Amino acid sequence: MPQIKLTPAQRKAHRADAHHLVPVVHIGGDGLSANVIKEIDAALTAHGLIKIRAMNDDRVERAAWLETLAEQLNAAPIQHIGKLLLLWRPMHEKEKALDEERMRGPRTVKVLKFSKRGGQRPEVKEVKVLGNERLTAGGKIKRAKPRIKSIKKAPGL
Numbered sequence: 736m737p738q739i740k741l742t743p744a745q746r747k748a749h750r751a752d753a754h755h756l757v758p759v760v761h762i763g764g765d766g767l768s769a770n771v772i773k774e775i776d777a778a779l780t781a782h783g784l785i786k787i788r789a790m791n792d793d794r795v796e797r798a799a800w801l802e803t804l805a806e807q808l809n810a811a812p813i814q815h816i817g818k819l820l821l822l823w824r825p826m827h828e829k830e831k832a833l834d835e836e837r838m839r840g841p842r843t844v845k846v847l848k849f850s851k852r853g854g855q856r857p858e859v860k861e862v863k864v865l866g867n868e869r870l871t872a873g874g875k876i877k878r879a880k881p882r883i884k885s886i887k888k889a890p891g892l
Contacts, residue, residue, distance in 0.1 A: 738802075739811035739824070749784055749813045749823050758788035758819065766791070767800055775822070776808050783826040789818050841865045846874040 741749070759778045762771055778785045787804075789797045801820045805812040813821035841863050848858040864870055869879050 738805040738809065741811045741813075741823075746811075746813055749811075750821065753784050753786055753813065753821050756784070756786045758786045760785065760787045762787060762789045762791070762800065764790060766796075767803060772804070772807060775804060779808060779810055779822060779824045780826075784813075784821070784823045787820040787822065789820060791818070844870055846870070848874055 759782065760771065760775050765771075775785070775787065789800060791797055791800075797818065797820065798815055801812045801815050801822070804810065804820070804822060808822070808824065810822045810824040813823050815821075844862050844864050846860045846862050848860065850857065860874075862870070862874075862876060864876060867879050868876050871877055
């Protein structure tokens with residue numbers, strides 16, 4: 736598989752995104768074994784942009800590892816600085832099942848009930864609101880009414 740080619744601007748953007756990342760894979764004294772490559776492939780699939788720490792003192796060998804990983808895993812080598820290697824591979828978009836009949840899930844909402852006297856603290860109450868309910872301005876829960884579809888916008892009429 737050929738490695739992905741990036742423009743310098745894209746490479747710069749990925750370097751900025753990877754600044755705060757922690758290395759997810761460490762290459763030890765055995766070098767690039769089949770298990771290490773498998774873990775790097777799994778990390779690229781899960782995260783897209785990963786940081787790898789190489790525990791080797793030979794700079795030329797680390798650069799060769801970066802090129803080998805990019806070729807074998809169809810990834811783009813972003814940066815090799817010190818003992819850190821950066822790889823990027825685009826992530827596949829997960830398809831979400833869109834079900835129009837499905838309601839939203841329950842959510843917890845904090846309701847503040849203010850006292851009629853001015854100097855007291857408001858009472859804080861956490862309320863669980865289901866998908867078919869709504870919260871009124873007064874802090875009460877009401878069931879949502881089904882939407883009335885317009886006759887004018889009905890297809891085929």
